Each structure stands twice: as structure tokens, then as C-alpha cells.
Amino acid sequence: MNAFLLTGIQIVAVLGISPFTVGLVRMFKARLQGRHGASPFLPYITIATLLKKQMVISKSTSWVFKIVPFVVLGSTIFLVCVLPLVVFGGMFASLGHFIIIAGVLALGAVFLVMGGLESASAFGGMGASREMTLASLVEPAVITTFATFAVVTGAFTIDAMFQGAHILTSPALVPAVAALIMIALAENARYPVDNPATHLELTMVHEAMVLEYSGPYLALLEYASAIKLTIFSLLVANVLFPLTLASNLSAAAIAIALGFVVVKIVIVSFSLALLESVIAKMRFYRMHEFLTIAFFIALSGLVFALMSISL
Amino acid sequence: MDINFMASVILFSLIGSLISAFFSFVGKEGKQHKAIMIFLALSTGVGAVAGMFFLLSGQTQWVIFQSSWIFGAPLILQTLSALFFVLLNTVACLASIYAIQYVEQYRNIYNVKTLDSLMAIFIFGMQGVLLSATPFSFLLFWEIMSLSSFFLVMADKEIASIRAALFYLIMTHLGAGALLAGFMILSNGSFLESFTRLAFIAQQLPPQTLFGVFLLFLFGFGSKAGLVPFHVWLPEAHPQAPSHISALMSGVMLKMALYGFFVLTLTILPPIGMVASMIVIALGLLSAFFGVLYAVIERDVKRVLAFSSIENMGIIFTMVGVAFFAQSQNLIAFSHAAIGAALLFAIAHAFFKSGLFMGAGVMVHAAHTRSLEAMGGLAKRMPLFSGAMLILALSAAALPPFSAFAAEWIFIQNLVSELSAASLLVQGVFVLILTLVALVGGLALFAMIKLFGIGFLGEPRSEHVEHADVPGNLISVPIYILAGLSVVVAFCAPWVLRVIKFNDLSTADGLQSNLIASGAALNPLYLFLALVIAIAAVFVLRRFLSDVKNERPYHTWDCGQPITSGMEYTATAFSSPIRFFFRMITRSGKIVTVTPIVETNTWIASRVFSLELRQIWYDWFYVPITKIFLRASTAIRRLQNGVIQFYIALIFIALVLTLTIAI
Numbered sequence: 001m002n003a004f005l006l007t008g009i010q011i012v013a014v015l016g017i018s019p020f021t022v023g024l025v026r027m028f029k030a031r032l033q034g035r036h037g038a039s040p041f042l043p044y045i046t047i048a049t050l051l052k053k054q055m056v057i058s059k060s061t062s063w064v065f066k067i068v069p070f071v072v073l074g075s076t077i078f079l080v081c082v083l084p085l086v087v088f089g090g091m092f093a094s095l096g097h098f099i100i101i102a103g104v105l106a107l108g109a110v111f112l113v114m115g116g117l118e119s120a121s122a123f124g125g126m127g128a129s130r131e132m133t134l135a136s137l138v139e140p141a142v143i144t145t146f147a148t149f150a151v152v153t154g155a156f157t158i159d160a161m162f163q164g165a166h167i168l169t170s171p172a173l174v175p176a177v178a179a180l181i182m183i184a185l186a187e188n189a190r191y192p193v194d195n196p197a198t199h200l201e202l203t204m205v206h207e208a209m210v211l212e213y214s215g216p217y218l219a220l221l222e223y224a225s226a227i228k229l230t231i232f233s234l235l236v237a238n239v240l241f242p243l244t245l246a247s248n249l250s251a252a253a254i255a256i257a258l259g260f261v262v263v264k265i266v267i268v269s270f271s272l273a274l275l276e277s278v279i280a281k282m283r284f285y286r287m288h289e290f291l292t293i294a295f296f297i298a299l300s301g302l303v304f305a306l307m308s309i310s311l
Numbered sequence: 312m313d314i315n316f317m318a319s320v321i322l323f324s325l326i327g328s329l330i331s332a333f334f335s336f337v338g339k340e341g342k343q344h345k346a347i348m349i350f351l352a353l354s355t356g357v358g359a360v361a362g363m364f365f366l367l368s369g370q371t372q373w374v375i376f377q378s379s380w381i382f383g384a385p386l387i388l389q390t391l392s393a394l395f396f397v398l399l400n401t402v403a404c405l406a407s408i409y410a411i412q413y414v415e416q417y418r419n420i421y422n423v424k425t426l427d428s429l430m431a432i433f434i435f436g437m438q439g440v441l442l443s444a445t446p447f448s449f450l451l452f453w454e455i456m457s458l459s460s461f462f463l464v465m466a467d468k469e470i471a472s473i474r475a476a477l478f479y480l481i482m483t484h485l486g487a488g489a490l491l492a493g494f495m496i497l498s499n500g501s502f503l504e505s506f507t508r509l510a511f512i513a514q515q516l517p518p519q520t521l522f523g524v525f526l527l528f529l530f531g532f533g534s535k536a537g538l539v540p541f542h543v544w545l546p547e548a549h550p551q552a553p554s555h556i557s558a559l560m561s562g563v564m565l566k567m568a569l570y571g572f573f574v575l576t577l578t579i580l581p582p583i584g585m586v587a588s589m590i591v592i593a594l595g596l597l598s599a600f601f602g603v604l605y606a607v608i609e610r611d612v613k614r615v616l617a618f619s620s621i622e623n624m625g626i627i628f629t630m631v632g633v634a635f636f637a638q639s640q641n642l643i644a645f646s647h648a649a650i651g652a653a654l655l656f657a658i659a660h661a662f663f664k665s666g667l668f669m670g671a672g673v674m675v676h677a678a679h680t681r682s683l684e685a686m687g688g689l690a691k692r693m694p695l696f697s698g699a700m701l702i703l704a705l706s707a708a709a710l711p712p713f714s715a716f717a718a719e720w721i722f723i724q725n726l727v728s729e730l731s732a733a734s735l736l737v738q739g740v741f742v743l744i745l746t747l748v749a750l751v752g753g754l755a756l757f758a759m760i761k762l763f764g765i766g767f768l769g770e771p772r773s774e775h776v777e778h779a780d781v782p783g784n785l786i787s788v789p790i791y792i793l794a795g796l797s798v799v800v801a802f803c804a805p806w807v808l809r810v811i812k813f814n815d816l817s818t819a820d821g822l823q824s825n826l827i828a829s830g831a832a833l834n835p836l837y838l839f840l841a842l843v844i845a846i847a848a849v850f851v852l853r854r855f856l857s858d859v860k861n862e863r864p865y866h867t868w869d870c871g872q873p874i875t876s877g878m879e880y881t882a883t884a885f886s887s888p889i890r891f892f893f894r895m896i897t898r899s900g901k902i903v904t905v906t907p908i909v910e911t912n913t914w915i916a917s918r919v920f921s922l923e924l925r926q927i928w929y930d931w932f933y934v935p936i937t938k939i940f941l942r943a944s945t946a947i948r949r950l951q952n953g954v955i956q957f958y959i960a961l962i963f964i965a966l967v968l969t970l971t972i973a974i
Contacts, residue, residue: 055862060770062690062697070853074846081841095838097831099720103711104842106753110710110760117880120687120769121867125880128764132757133888139753140746143723147745150727156831212867216857220849288892299746306738309731 002249007081007090009246009254013261014080014234018226019043021233021265028273029197043226047219055215060120068115069213069220075108076224076231084159085234086257088247093159098146101158102139105187108224109135115221116209127208130284134193134205137291138186141179144298148176151305158235162242172308175301177239182294184232188225191275192282192290203281230265233272237264318373320361321388324400325375325438327354332431335424344423345411351431352407358438359400365393366810375442384505386442391577394654394811395570396441398661399563401796403434405789406555409669412785413555416676420467421553429466430556433459440567446494446509447502449571453490457483457535460564463556464548475547482544486534490571493527496520497579510579521580525587528575529594536568537621538628539598540928545621546605550613550681554672557613561620562665566657569627576635577650585639591632592744598625599751601928606758607889608897608924610882611681612671615762616664619707622755623660627653629744630722637729640737644815645725648828651813652722658807659714659800663706666793667762670700673786674766677779683762683882688771693781697767699794706797708759709752712839714797717804717826721816723748724828754889761885770876802836883922899924 023040030037057065082096109131116128150156152173153164167173186193189206198204210221238245244264246257282290331351334343365373365388377385388396410430414423436459439452461483465476497513498504504512513521534541549557576583602621609615634649671681673696678685690697706713726741733741771777781787800807805817805824818825818832825832853859867874890899900923909915950961 051857053861056865057862058867059864060688060691060867062688062768063694064690064697064701064768070846070849073849075842077849078842078845081845092841094832095841097720097724097833099723100711100833100838103709103716106708106756107705107710107842110705110708110756113760114764114768117764117768119867120876120879121869121874122878122880124867125769125885129880129885129888132760132885133892136753136757136889137750137892139756140749143749144746147727147730151731154731156724156728215862216853219857220853285888285891287888295746299742302742306730306742310735310738 324358588635595629
């Protein structure tokens with residue numbers, strides 16, 4: 001029962017704060033660029049408005065187009081259920097094997113890709129091709145990063161990994177965390193991989209795929225990408241500060257954990273906005289360099305971890 | 312049920328294949344096609360059931376047929392061969408049902424009589440390979456299998472098919488020659504010795520000889536399994552065969568090579584040691600990487616699948632190699648687990664790859680070409696069929712919760728958990744395998760989504776697809792069954808592992824059945840349910856929060872000018888980033904010719920794009936060998952000068968030389 005309630009709290013907290021995360025990044029970015037920017041709560045209104053709007057469905061599409069939003073959001077919610085985001089030891093934590101996490105991330109990505117191809121326009125195809133490239137080439141970095149955590153902590157679920165991963169006592173995790181941050185940028189289509197703010201065919205990946213979606217379907221997809229951003233923000237923060245999570249059901253622990261969620265989201269959002277304001281987007285055809293660097297950083301982490309064990 | 316009865320059922324399924332071959336051959340031109348395919352489906356179907364019965368009975372050996380003067384030792388069924396026997400007969404049964412209507416469509420291209428007959432002989436050969444217990448019968452059935460499939464590859468009598476078939480014939484006979492030599496050394500020349508006796512002889516051989524024997528067998532089985540660099544025939548031969556034959560060749564015949572390799576390394580040879588296992592791992596990883604890379608950039612739907620088979624066999628052989636490597640490092644539990652993972656992957660592969668090849672037959676029939684560039688839009692026209700193909704493609708991509716994922720989970724879980732305690736050398740090998748398997752997994756995802764996305768989604772890229780009909784029931788139902796099996800194998804993975812006697816990899820207890828890998832447990836059913844419930848919850852919530860009927864159809868946003876299917880992304884364009892990133896390896900030749908239309912403005916021009924996909928193994932390995940042989944034979948041809956005394960002298964010299972070597 002405890003585990004069930006803990007997971008419930010986590011789901012409500014993450015699903016509730018996700019649009020705020022996106023709004024906050026946009027606001028920080030606007031401020032850094034000298035604009036006033038919209039309220040961080042605007043995405044809630046956007047999603048609510050989209051849910052009410054009429055949908056325009058392209059005649060080129062088939063049944064696949066219609067299941068994409070559900071699979072993408074569903075797989076993202078699955079991740080919220082199994083990962084340690086607000087609490088440790090949730091009900092589904094035992095399903096959080098790192099290979100499953102990598103697989104479910106890929107599952108969401110491929111359905112999004114299929115949605116892009118369904119539109120039968122060059123935009124959709126372009127976004128699909130790019131996203132598919134990123135999703136497939138990021139895989140070695142993801143597996144190597146989590147393998148490092150597994151070696152250091154001796155655990156295989158992300159939940160147990162993060163409980164045992166203390167970055168101060170095992171410095172081999174530093175490259176792993178760096179790789180995790182690079183993976184997070186690639187998975188969430190942020191700088192330097194993708195520019196989330198444009199609708200220009202030269203730069204876009206994620207936006208190009210969802211171009212043909214409108215109304216409630218677009219709401220689902222936008223919400224899914226907001227949740228994914230929140231998941232990765234919290235993951236990166238939690239691996240650095242694992243003590244900020246609740247692991248029992250006492251009111252105090254939960255309140256502290258929830259408070260920390262807001263603090264972590266604010267800090268990560270600001271860092272992301274700062275990063276996106278100071279670096280440029282990379283050319284897509286140089287993306288393999290970024291992903292190769294991520295992979296080699298992860299690999300060096302794994303090598304350090306193995307060395308530190310055998311020494 | 313009585314064991315003798317079930318054993319005779321298995322014998323019946325063997326004889327059934329022979330009978331169908333015979334009646335098809337003597338019958339009138341294709342008149343009994345339907346009856347023969349139904350009979351073949353029945354005989355293979357009961358064979359599958361009997362094989363399943365054996366696996367469930369928990370016995371270790373059934374004698375199927377005893378006759379000391381034909382094969383030396385009796386034909387027997389054991390756990391390993393029974394597993395492959397069930398796979399073979401299941402796929403063969405479905406392929407026969409599929410063939411009923413599929414072959415009808417191409418009645419004027421294929422000679423139906425010989426096609427059916429050869430197919431039955433092909434199945435008979437594979438059944439025989441699995442039951443053999445002596446080198447003689449093994450090689451006999453192996454040859455029946457190879458030769459019948461050689462004729463099947465050129466069933467449509469096109470030049471390309473004949474070339475592919477001849478290439479296949481050469482490669483398969485080089486392989487068979489290696490097997491023959493290997494068995495010759497092991498059995499001291501007496502081919503009627505049983506495999507148990509061979510194992511005894513092998514223990515007395517010096518290690519160098521054993522290593523040589525191992526290399527011979529590795530080449531023999533590796534060339535059949537399509538391991539790089541002996542794979543070049545596979546992407547030529549498999550696509551040229553009719554689709555149900557491609558399904559049998561890719562889904563099952565490759566497994567025969569795997570089975571042979573298992574028999575040799577697990578039951579005949581003593582533990583093969585570290586160096587030999589590293590050779591297997593190297594070949595496996597090389598195949599997986601090259602296979603998947605070409606699966607990504609190929610544009611012919613059946614070639615994509617053929618390359619994907621090379622990749623899958625590469626992964627399986629990597630797992631097998633790791634098993635032997637672990638054995639040589641005294642990691643016995645891991646060794647056992649890796650073999651379990653390889654077998655589970657092989658089961659998954661038999662189902663999804665046969666299904667995909669049969670589905671490719673439907674796609675090719677709809678588009679009138681094998682090129683993906685002419686497909687698209689099939690999902691709208693054949694919703695159910697496309698759903699089955701999506702499941703098969705996602706299984707092939709090893710995504711959770713589908714079948715191949717369970718195997719990869721067991722393998723990677725074990726690999727990572729062994730990392731920390733291992734020695735430096737082992738760590739290095741394991742890290743290399745881990746990263747390459749992850750890379751291959753990512754690219755396999757790309758290949759499969761390209762296949763499905765370009766083939767089924769969006770607008771049709773050709774007239775033919777525009778008017779494509781839904782495939783007939785007899786064609787689509789086998790594909791649905793294979794898609795269903797891919798899902799069932801995923802849920803029942805713990806149970807499947809119990810049946811093939813890998814009890815340490817699973818706990819089977821109703822709904823609580825878990826996969827076990829080095830202490831970690833995973834319930835595949837719960838994983839599936841969790842994903843489905845999450846998706847269903849979104850579906851239900853959306854119905855509460857918004858009006859479902861509030862939508863209208865309209866064309867895709869077109870920037871103000873009409874949009875045509877020519878503006879869609881093609882398979883070439885879709886895979887272009889990967890081709891670009893790996894251009895050092897693939898060496899594909901891209902040529903864009905620009906001809907200005909208006910002289911004053913160079914931007915208004917017509918552009919012709921051509922892309923040549925080259926295979927570096929072919930260019931750099933096989934072509935030079937061919938050249939050397941051609942040059943040598945041109946030089947030797949001078950001997951042919953028409954002087955009869957000279958020829959007699961040559962014969963004499965040859966005889967003396969042979970005798971000297973023999974003595």
C-alpha cells in the first residue's frame with residue numbers, strides 16, 4: 001500500500017508540474033534574451049485550449065497516425081511510474097531495469113517517427129529521419145551510461161542505482177553524469193541537437209514530426225514532450241542529490257520531497273535556458289560528433305568505474 | 312499418449328513431405344497445387360505438435376527410425392533438435408498455407424509442379440538434418456536441403472535469380488566441403504559412426520587438430536548462417552526466391568546452421584577454449600554490424616530483410632561465442648544463460664523473420680516491385696495486415712515488450728553483472744560486446760522503422776499501390792499467426808525457457824512467471840500490462856477531456872501549392888544521415904548531375920540523382936579472389952594444346968602425385 005501511494009504521489013507531482021517546467025524554461029530564456037516573456041503557467045492554458053479545439057486530420061494518414069499520440073504519452077507515463085523522480089521505492093520500481101528504460105524511450109521515439117512519416121509531406125519525413133537517427137545513435141551512450149551506474153552500485157533498476165550512487169564516494173560517476181546530461185539534451189530535442197523554438201526546416205526535428213497534428217492529439221504530444229523534459233531534469237538532479245527524494249510515506253518526507261521537486265525544476269530550467277542562450281545549435285550532419293562524444297564520455301566513465309573496482 | 316505413437320507421427324511428417332514432393336512431381340501441371348499444399352501443411356503441422364509433445368514430456372530422447380544399414384545410427388529426437396524441429400515445422404506449416412494463394416498469383420511465372428515438389432523436398436531435408444545422428448545422414452540431408460534451395464532460388468528463371476543461385480551453390484558447397492573435411496577428420500573416415508562415438512574420438516585428438524576441425528566447421532556452418540565475410544550470397548539468394556521460400560530460408564534454414572554449430576560445439580567437440588570463442592564473437596559482431604548497416608541503407612524490401620537476418624544471426628552467434636568465452640573463464644552460470652538467450656532469440660527470429668518475409672511477399676505483390684521507393688500508403692489500404700507487420704517489425708527491432716527483447720534482456724543483464732568481478736581481459740571483451748550490441752540494436756530499430764514507415768505510411772508512391780487489394784485470407788492469416796506467436800513468445804518467455812530446459816533462467820508460476828538473470832527478475836507479462844494500461848489510461852482520459860467527434864479531414868498542409876507523393880521522403884532520403892555518418896565504411900557512390908535549363912540562372916536546373924550501394928566485402932574480398940582464379944585458369948589453359956600424348960602424360964603425373972600424397 002505504501003509503495004502504491006508513493007507512486008501515486010510521484011505521478012501526480014510529475015504530471016502536474018510538467019507544463020510548468022516547459023513554461024519556466026521559456027520564461028528564463030526570454031529574460032536572458034532581454035524579453036519579458038510569457039508566464040511560466042502559459043503551457044497549462046495552451047494544453048487546455050488545444051484539448052477544446054477541432055482536429056484537422058490529413059487524408060493521407062491511416063490508423064497509425066491516430067494511435068501515435070496515445071503510445072507516445074502512454075510510454076512517457078510508464079517512465080513516470082517506474083523511475084525515481086520524487087520518491088524512491090515506488091510500486092513499479094522493479095520494472096525500471098535500465099534496458100527497459102532505454103527500450104521504452106525508443107518505443108516512444110519510433111511512434112513519433114511514424115506519426116511524422118504519416119503526414120506524407122517532406123517536413124514530416126525530414127523530422128522523422130532525423131529523430132530516428134538520433135534515437136538509434138544515442139542508444140550506445142544510454143546503455144554505456146547506465147552500465148556504469150550498474151557496475152558502481154551493483155543494481156539494475158534505476159531506482160536502486162540512484163539510491164546507491166553517491167557521486168562523492170564514487171568519482172567514476174562524474175563522466176556518467178556528464179554523459180547523462182548530453183543524452184538528456186539529445187532525447188529532449190534541446191540545444192545543441194535541436195531548436196525547440198523554431199519552425200524552420202533547417203533546424204527542426206521534433207517540431208517537424210508533430211507539424212500535422214492539431215487539437216487534442218497535439219495536446220497529448222506536447223504534454224508528452226513536457227513530461228519527458230521534466231523526467232530528464234529530475235533524473236539529472238536526483239543523481240546529483242539523491243537525498244532530496246522521499247522514501248517513506250511520512251508527511252514531512254513527502255512535503256520536503258515535493259518542495260525539492262520545485263527547487264530542482266527551477267534550477268535545472270534556469271541552467272537549460274542559460275545553456276541554450278550561450279551555445280549555438282549544431283549542424284545536423286555533425287550530430288554524430290556530439291553523440292560520439294557522449295558515447296566516449298560514457299565509456300570513459302565505465303572504464304574508470306571498472307578500474308576503481310579492481311584497484 | 313504412447314511414445315511409439317508420437318515417434319511414428321514424427322516419422323509420418325517426414326514421409327509426408329516426401330509424399331507431397333512425389334505427388335507434386337508426377338501430377339499434372341500444377342493441378343493438385345492446393346491439395347498438396349494442404350497435405351504438406353497437415354504433415355508439418357502434426358510434426359510440430361509431436362515435437363511440442365516431446366518437449367513437454369520431459370524425456371531426453373526418442374528413437375524415430377531405426378535402420379542400421381541406411382544411416383548407421385537411428386534417427387533420433389533430442390531436446391535441442393526437438394526445439395528446432397518445432398520451429399521448422401511450425402514455419403513450414405504456415406508457409407504451406409500461405410503458398411496456396413500466393414503461388415496462384417504467379418502461376419505464369421513459376422512452374423508450380425516443380426516449385427511445390429522442391430519446397431517439400433527442402434522441408435524434408437531440413438527435417439532430416441535435425442534427426443540425424445551420424446555424419447553420413449547429416450551430410451546427406453544437408454545436401455538435400457542445399458540443393459533443393461538452390462533450385463528454389465532460381466524458380467522464376469530470371470537472369471538475376473540464376474546468377475544468385477549459382478553464387479549460392481558455390482558458397483554452400485564450399486561450406487559443405489568444409490563440413491565434409493571436418494567430419495572426415497573427426498570420424499577417421501567412417502561416416503556411419505554416431506555423434507556420441509565422434510565425441511569420444513574427438514577427446515583423443517591433439518588440440519591443434521581440434522582447432523583446425525573447429526575452424527572448418529565454423530566456416531561450414533558460418534557460411535550457411537550468413538556470417539560476415541561469408542555472407543555475400545545471402546542478400547542475393549534470399550530475396551530472389553518466392554516469398555514463402557525466403558521465409559523458410561531466412562526463418563529456418565539459417566537456424567539449421569545454428570543447430571549444426573550447437574551440435575558440434577556442445578556435444579561433439581570438447582570445450583573450444585578462449586581463442587576459438589573469440590573468433591566466434593568477432594565474426595558474430597562483424598556480421599551484426601555490417602548486416603544492420605546495410606539493412607538501414609538498402610532500399611529493396613527483401614534485401615533489407617536479408618541483411619537484417621545477417622544481423623540477427625550475428626547477434627545469436629555473438630551470444631553463443633560469449634557463452635564459450637565465459638565457459639573458458641569459468642563463468643559457468645553466465646555461459647549457460649548466454650546459450651539460453653541465444654536459443655530464445657533464435658525462436659523469436661524464426662517467427663518474426665518468416666512473418667516479415669511473407670509480408671514482404673504481399674508488399675511486393677501490391678507494388679509490383681521489390682523497391683521500397685514505389686511503396687507507401689499500404690497501412691490505409693490494408694489496416695489489419697499492416698498491424699500484424701507493425702508487431703513483427705517491432706519484434707525484429709527488439710523493443711519491449713516484444714519477443715526478441717526478452718533474449719536481449721537476459722544477455723545484457725548478465726553481461727553487465729559479470730563486468731565488475733571479471734579480469735581485465737574479460738572486462739575489455741565484455742565492454743566491447745556491450746557497446747557494439749547497443750549500437751546494432753539502435754540501428755536495427757532504424758532499419759525496421761524504415762521498412763514499416765516507408766512501406767506502409769503516408770501516400771502511395773506508385774499507381775499500383777494506389778489500387779492494391781487486401782491480401783486474401785489464406786495469405787494474411789499465416790502472417791497474423793506469426794505476429795501472434797511473436798507476442799506470445801514474449802509473454803511466455805519464462806515458460807519457453809522451462810520447456811527447453813533452461814530452468815535457472817526463469818521461475819514459472821502462473822502469472823508470477825519471471826525471467827531471471829543474475830539475480831534480477833523481470834515479469835514480461837507485467838511489463839506488457841503496465842505499458843498497455845498506461846496507454847489505455849491516456850486513451851480513456853482523452854475521451855473524458857475532449858470531444859472525440861470534433862475533427863475534420865483535410866489534405867496535409869502544403870505551403871500553398873499542391874502536394875504530391877513525389878515530395879515524400881523516400882527510403883534513400885530517410886536513411887541518408889546514417890549513410891553519411893558511416894560513409895567511410897559503406898562507400899556508397901552518390902552522383903548528382905545538374906543540367907541548367909535556363910542559361911542565365913544556374914539555379915533553375917534539372918537534377919538527376921543516382922546512388923550506387925556497394926558492398927565492400929564483395930569489392931575488396933571476393934572480386935580480387937575471382938580475378939586471381941581467372942588469371943590462373945587463363946594461364947593453365949595453355950596446357951590445352953590438342954596433343955593427346957601430352958594429356959596422357961598429365962594424367963599419369965596427376966596419378967603419381969595423388970598416390971604419393973595419399974601414401
